[in-house]
Amino acid sequence: MNSAFDLDAAVTGAARAARTLACASSAVKDAALAAMAAGLDAARPALRDANERDLAAGRESGLSAAMLDRLALTEVRITAMAEGLRQIVALPDPVGRVVSQGLRPNGLEIGRVRTPIGVIGIIYESRPNVTVDAAGLCLKSGNAVVLRGGSEAIHSNRALARVLAQALDETGLPRAAITFVDDPDRALVMQLLKMDDRIDVIIPRGGEGLIRFVMENATIPVIKHDKGLCHTYVDRHVDLEMAVEVALNAKVQRPGTCNAMETLLVHVQVAEPFFRAFAPRARAAGVIIHGCKRSCALLTPTMGAAVVPAATADWDTEWLDLNLNVRVVDSLEIAIDHIASHGSNHSEAILTADYDRARRFLREVDAAAVYVNASTRFTDGFEFGLGAEIGISTNKLHARGPMGLEDLTTTKYVILGNGQIRK
Amino acid sequence: MNSAFDLDAAVTGAARAARTLACASSAVKDAALAAMAAGLDAARPALRDANERDLAAGRESGLSAAMLDRLALTEVRITAMAEGLRQIVALPDPVGRVVSQGLRPNGLEIGRVRTPIGVIGIIYESRPNVTVDAAGLCLKSGNAVVLRGGSEAIHSNRALARVLAQALDETGLPRAAITFVDDPDRALVMQLLKMDDRIDVIIPRGGEGLIRFVMENATIPVIKHDKGLCHTYVDRHVDLEMAVEVALNAKVQRPGTCNAMETLLVHVQVAEPFFRAFAPRARAAGVIIHGCKRSCALLTPTMGAAVVPAATADWDTEWLDLNLNVRVVDSLEIAIDHIASHGSNHSEAILTADYDRARRFLREVDAAAVYVNASTRFTDGFEFGLGAEIGISTNKLHARGPMGLEDLTTTKYVILGNGQIRK
Numbered sequence: 001m002n003s004a005f006d007l008d009a010a011v012t013g014a015a016r017a018a019r020t021l022a023c024a025s026s027a028v029k030d031a032a033l034a035a036m037a038a039g040l041d042a043a044r045p046a047l048r049d050a051n052e053r054d055l056a057a058g059r060e061s062g063l064s065a066a067m068l069d070r071l072a073l074t075e076v077r078i079t080a081m082a083e084g085l086r087q088i089v090a091l092p093d094p095v096g097r098v099v100s101q102g103l104r105p106n107g108l109e110i111g112r113v114r115t116p117i118g119v120i121g122i123i124y125e126s127r128p129n130v131t132v133d134a135a136g137l138c139l140k141s142g143n144a145v146v147l148r149g150g151s152e153a154i155h156s157n158r159a160l161a162r163v164l165a166q167a168l169d170e171t172g173l174p175r176a177a178i179t180f181v182d183d184p185d186r187a188l189v190m191q192l193l194k195m196d197d198r199i200d201v202i203i204p205r206g207g208e209g210l211i212r213f214v215m216e217n218a219t220i221p222v223i224k225h226d227k228g229l230c231h232t233y234v235d236r237h238v239d240l241e242m243a244v245e246v247a248l249n250a251k252v253q254r255p256g257t258c259n260a261m262e263t264l265l266v267h268v269q270v271a272e273p274f275f276r277a278f279a280p281r282a283r284a285a286g287v288i289i290h291g292c293k294r295s296c297a298l299l300t301p302t303m304g305a306a307v308v309p310a311a312t313a314d315w316d317t318e319w320l321d322l323n324l325n326v327r328v329v330d331s332l333e334i335a336i337d338h339i340a341s342h343g344s345n346h347s348e349a350i351l352t353a354d355y356d357r358a359r360r361f362l363r364e365v366d367a368a369a370v371y372v373n374a375s376t377r378f379t380d381g382f383e384f385g386l387g388a389e390i391g392i393s394t395n396k397l398h399a400r401g402p403m404g405l406e407d408l409t410t411t412k413y414v415i416l417g418n419g420q421i422r423k
Numbered sequence: 424m425n426s427a428f429d430l431d432a433a434v435t436g437a438a439r440a441a442r443t444l445a446c447a448s449s450a451v452k453d454a455a456l457a458a459m460a461a462g463l464d465a466a467r468p469a470l471r472d473a474n475e476r477d478l479a480a481g482r483e484s485g486l487s488a489a490m491l492d493r494l495a496l497t498e499v500r501i502t503a504m505a506e507g508l509r510q511i512v513a514l515p516d517p518v519g520r521v522v523s524q525g526l527r528p529n530g531l532e533i534g535r536v537r538t539p540i541g542v543i544g545i546i547y548e549s550r551p552n553v554t555v556d557a558a559g560l561c562l563k564s565g566n567a568v569v570l571r572g573g574s575e576a577i578h579s580n581r582a583l584a585r586v587l588a589q590a591l592d593e594t595g596l597p598r599a600a601i602t603f604v605d606d607p608d609r610a611l612v613m614q615l616l617k618m619d620d621r622i623d624v625i626i627p628r629g630g631e632g633l634i635r636f637v638m639e640n641a642t643i644p645v646i647k648h649d650k651g652l653c654h655t656y657v658d659r660h661v662d663l664e665m666a667v668e669v670a671l672n673a674k675v676q677r678p679g680t681c682n683a684m685e686t687l688l689v690h691v692q693v694a695e696p697f698f699r700a701f702a703p704r705a706r707a708a709g710v711i712i713h714g715c716k717r718s719c720a721l722l723t724p725t726m727g728a729a730v731v732p733a734a735t736a737d738w739d740t741e742w743l744d745l746n747l748n749v750r751v752v753d754s755l756e757i758a759i760d761h762i763a764s765h766g767s768n769h770s771e772a773i774l775t776a777d778y779d780r781a782r783r784f785l786r787e788v789d790a791a792a793v794y795v796n797a798s799t800r801f802t803d804g805f806e807f808g809l810g811a812e813i814g815i816s817t818n819k820l821h822a823r824g825p826m827g828l829e830d831l832t833t834t835k836y837v838i839l840g841n842g843q844i845r846k
Contacts, residue, residue, distance in 0.1 A: 019763065023786055102808065108797060110807055117819050118789070196638065200819050215619065219638050221645070221820045242842040249844035340442065362837050363446055366541070374531055374840030383845070384533055384836065385525065396540050396623050396833040397644045398821040410819040413807065414785050417797030419665040421672035422806070 005183035007191055011146060013176035014119050015198040018144035021177050022116045026093040028171060029140055035167035036136065037085040040078055043163045047073055050159035051128070058152055070126045073156055081132040084388060088136045091387040094406045095142045109416040114409040116142030118200040121192060123148045123214060125206035128156040134203075135164050135178045137390050141408035144177045146199060148192060150206075151184030158182055193218040205391055223403070226394035227318045228258030228346035230376045233335040233361070234274055235352035236267040242373065243351040244277045249375040250349065252285040256320045258392060259347045259369075259379040263315065263325040265335045271328045272298055279305035286322045290314045294328040315342045332357055336364050343367065346394060347376040368394065368401035428606035430614055434569060436599035437542050438621040441567035444600050445539045449516040451594060452563055458590035459559065460508040463501055466586045470496055473582035474551070481575055493549045496579055504555040507811060511559045514810040517829045518565045532839040537832040539565030541623040544615060546571045546637060548629035551579040557626075558587050558601045560813050564831035567600045569622060571615060573629075574607035581605055616641040628814055646826070649817035650741045651681030651769035653799045656758040656784070657697055658775035659690040665796065666774040667700045672798040673772065675708040679743045681815060682770045682792075682802040686738065686748040688758045694721055694751045702728035709745045713737045717751040738765045755780055759787050766790065769817060770799040791817065791824035 021029075040047070051073035058068050094114050101111040120143045124130045131147055138145035149157040161180035168175050181188060193202060196219045203223050204214040211226050232250050234243045250261035266274055275298050282289065283306045290310035291299055299305040314325050315338075329335045339348050349371035350361040358372045369379045379401060381389025386404030393399040399407035444452075463470070474496035481491050517537050524534040543566045547553045554570055561568035572580040584603035591598050604611060616625065619642045626646050627637040634649050655673050657666045673684035689697055698721050705712065706729045713733035714722055722728040737748050738761075752758045762771055772794035773784040781795045792802045802824060804812025809827030816822040822830035 019787070019789070022789065104806070104808060108801065115789070215642050221818065223820070239842070245844055246842060253845050364442075366442070366445065366538070367835065369836040369838060371838045372840060374838055374843040375845050377845040378531065378838065378843065379836070383527070385527060395644065397646070400833050401836050410823050412790065413792040413802070413824050415792060415794045415797055415801065417795060419662070419669060420797040420801065421668055422676050422798050422800040 005181065005185075005188070007181065007183075007188050010176070010179050010181065011119070011192070011195050011198050013174075014144040014146050014179040017174040017176035017179075018116070018118045020174050021139070021144055022095075022118075022142050024142065024173060026095075028173065029093070029142070030089045032139060032167055032171040032173050033085050033089045033136055035170045036132070036164050037082040039163040039167045040082040040085070040132070040160075043159070044075065044078055047078060047156070047159050047163075048075075050155040053155040054153050063152065067126060067152070071128070071153055071156070073128055077129060081129050084133055085136045088140050088388055091140065091405055093140065094409045097406075099411055106420050107418065108420050111414045112411045113414055114406065115412045117408060117410050119144045119146060119198060120408065121146045121148070121199045121202040121220065123189060123192070123202065123204045123206070123210065125150040125210060126153055128153045128160060130205060131157045131160045131180070132164070133388070134390060137388060137405060137408060139177065141405050143408055144179065146179045146181065146192070148181040148189060154184050190217060193220060196220045203390065221398075223393050223395050223399055225391040227344050228260070228392070228394075229262050229316070229318045229342065229344040230259060230347045230349075231263045231265055231335075231339050231343055232261045232349045232351065232376065233265040233329075233332075233339070234267060234270060235332065235350055235354060235357055236269040237353045237357075238270060238351050239353060240270065240274055240277060243274060244281060246349070246351055246373065246375050247278060248281055248285065250377055251282070251287060251324055252322065253375070253377050255322055257377070258318075259376050260320070261324070261376055262317065262319050263327065263338075263342065265327050265329050265338060266295075267332075267335075268294070268328050268330050271295070275299050275305070276303055279303040282306075282324070288323050290323060290325045292327040295326045298328070299326075318344070332360065336361065339365055339367075344394065345396075346392070347371065347379040349374065349376050368392070428604065428608075428611070430604065430606075430611050433599070433602050433604065434542070434615070434618050434621050436597075437567040437569050437602040440597040440599035440602075441539070441541045443597050444562070444567055445518075445541075445565050447565065447596065449518075451596065452516070452565070453512045455562060455590055455594040455596050456508050456512045456559055458593045459555070459587050460505040462586040462590045463505040463508070463555070463583075466582070467498065467501055470501060470579070470582050470586075471498075473578040476578040477576055486575065490549060490575070494551070494576055494579070496551055500552060504552050507556055508559045511563050511811055514563065514828055516563065517832045520829075522834055529843050530841065531843050534837045535834045536837055537829065538835045540831060540833050542567045542569060542621060543831065544569045544571070544622045544625040544643065546612060546615070546625065546627045546629070546633065548573040548633060549576055551576045551583060553628060554580050554583045554603070555587070556811070557813060560811060560828060560831060562600065564828050566831055567602065569602045569604065569615070571604040571612060577607050613640060616643060619643045626813065644821075645818075646822055647817050648814040650767050651683070651815070651817075652685050652739070652741045652765065652767040653682060653770045653772075654686045654688055654758075654762050654766055655684045655772045655774065655799065656688040656752075656755075656762070657690060657693060658755065658773055658777060658780055659692040660776045660780075661693060661774050662776060663693065663697055663700060666697060667704060669772070669774055669796065669798050670701060671704055671708065673800055674705070674710060674747055675745065676798070676800050678745055680800070681741075682799050683743070684747070684799055685740065685742050686750065686761075686765065688750050688752050688761060689718075690755075690758075691717070691751050691753050694718070698722050698728070699726060702726040705729075705747070711746050713746060713748045715750040718749045721751070722749075741767070755783065759784065762788055762790075767817065768819075769815070770794065770802040772797065772799050791815070
């Protein structure tokens with residue numbers, strides 16, 4: 001640990017590097033990404049050693065098994081990081097893409113082109129792969145990045161940062177393009193959040209506490225990657241077999257993700273037959289239902305459901321596990337109101353055979369992604385065809401939903417004239 | 424003045440109104456805008472009376488002539504506000520516009536459509552026309568707006584808000600769609616800036632002090648409309664006659680605006696002939712040059728220039744009047760470095776006949792608008808063909824440069840399936 005880490009100088013360096021990076025060609029950026037991938041492959045023993053130190057310290061300080069799992073850099077994960085970088089090489093460079101272009105009556109040609117944002121600050125917890133994924137996406141989009149990882153992963157992150165820096169050296173790009181804050185002192189985070197003169201955006205990735213802290217203290221614009229409290233609504237006219245499959249998938253395919261379903265709303269007219277098919281399958285998958293009064297009355301023991309009565313707080317709880325809230329509703333309106341009151345504007349689905357009601361749900365529900373007859377689990381950069389994602393933004397401004405390379409750029413108006421003056 | 428103004432209830436009302444407004448048809452929104460315009464015309468005497476009260480209070484409290492001018496609601500300005508609303512009627516509704524659409528291999532149809540942001544907070548000073556312009560643009564883009572004007576315009580703003588509310592009533596839209604904070608208590612601003620659960624974005628319009636205060640205290644995302652410290656660089660190969668006309672226009676056509684030139688950079692090889700043509704014209708227009716050493720040496724009294732030596736702080740000063748910084752530079756690189764160090768990333772121009780140098784300037788200068796051979800004064804929503812603008816954003820995120828109706832929307836992914844589940 002370098003206890004004399006000079007954050008001010010480091011961020012000034014990143015801002016300077018951003019100017020170089022903004023004009024770097026795709027070929028040079030891709031060469032650096034390829035060198036980073038090769039560097040990871042070559043550094044496996046050093047990475048495993050560094051990670052072992054973090055894991056040992058984590059075990060000693062009593063980190064949970066889930067935390068230790070997130071922290072681990074296995075051979076498979078190192079391969080996945082290198083592979084991720086190679087996939088970024090294959091993605092088109094968003095910089096320079098023309099968004100619009102036109103000729104004004106006075107002869108001015110006005111175009112709007114994509115340019116890098118500048119310096120992107122990323123504050124994250126535990127998973128060391130974020131160091132590599134975020135650095136790769138920022139580099140490809142021509143941005144310098146300032147990475148501040150969790151103290152529990154400091155040795156792993158430092159070893160990864162060393163590999164990335166060497167790749168930059170090899171390709172002639174400035175090292176400061178990927179600036180790793182090599183100091184676990186928490187005071188540095190507060191200092192970072194106020195550097196609005198040199199950092200253009202802060203992306204926090206982690207738990208609610210971290211995100212709230214960043215929102216409350218940053219003078220820099222923040223793009224949140226916040227919680228997902230996603231609903232699926234089973235409408236009164238619906239293919240019940242399809243509804244069961246989709247609802248199950250939304251809950252159990254990977255319950256720990258932000259796009260997994262936390263609450264299932266079921267129209268009263270189909271509740272009984274739907275539950276009859278759903279409950280045993282859900283139970284077999286380990287789902288514990290937190291039911292409203294009517295759900296509890298319908299989900300009889302003979303159905304084979306695992307049910308407890310829902311507490312008021314449950315409707316606002318992002319379980320991230322196999323707990324599931326279930327409510328019987330009398331109408332589409334009540335379902336939409338429930339989602340407006342308890343949802344997190346992330347991913348919301350209606351399962352229905354009714355065209356008008358599908359349209360109404362799509363129009364009235366305010367979320368990053370609204371679905372008809374599909375699992376909310378599809379909210380993801382790869383699934384949406386954007387390629388790699390830096391995360392799933394719960395912001396409404398700038399980037400909403402899966403955030404890909406293009407969302408790491410801003411635009412610039414380019415105006416070509418031949419002496420035009422304003423009258 | 425209603426001293427018991429309940430901001431919490433008012434903002435909750437605005438959030439509820441936003442849901443109605445998000446689904447309102449273009450026809451209904453346009454009818455409300457037309458009713459607002461007609462209401463302004465009909466309420467001229469009441470508006471003039473209310474404004475006279477603000478002006479009298481302003482004179483008494485010693486407001487400057489410039490402040491009083493900004494505050495005044497003349498007949499011409501009332502006409503302009505009504506006309507502005509009618510122009511917004513004529514603009515296309517951005518809501519529902521499809522940004523992208525495609526079919527995924529698994530049969531999911533994924534589209535991205537424009538939707539309103541939700542609730543927009545606008546904090547502004549002195550000019551009462553902002554009340555009407557901002558309300559009109561927010562309404563057309565389907566957003567509810569919370570308006571917090573300056574205390575010096577409270578009577579004018581209250582009278583305008585009354586007209587707008589009546590137009591909403593007439594067209595059956597909720598009054599809370601345009602929520603006017605009818606209380607000059609400054610503590611309410613701080614309260615407003617923390618309401619991130621109901622307000623989606625804050626747009627501050629005013630002086631640097633206001634903008635800094637908002638950035639430092641808001642937990643809500645901010646879109647700044649900050650200062651413009653714009654440069655024009657006269658390159659070594661250039662049509663001198665064109666350069667003189669464009670530079671003069673950038674400075675004197677309306678010096679109090681954010682897109683006016685504050686600093687002129689001149690390549691050493693053309694400095695003498697350029698100054699010879701420029702200096703007398705500038706002097707005739709009332710321009711006072713703050714020159715670097717070399718400028719002062721070249722701008723001899725026989726040239727007829729009005730020159731003072733530039734102080735260090737001048738290069739970072741947004742004059743907003745007829746003062747102009749002038750520096751002689753040895754190269755394009757030095758010009759670009761000067762702009763990177765002192766510019767505000769607003770509008771920057773190169774005047775040149777050299778294709779490669781024009782391209783380099785466009786690529787390397789980081790600003791909302793970069794120009795070749797045209798006056799920076801064109802950075803404006805109308806001039807860029809966007810129609811009315813809510814302002815000129817100095818943010819890099821979400822909206823950069825002139826901010827029109829489309830920038831008052833976000834997007835929503837709409838996913839249509841037939842039972843797709845994630846494997």
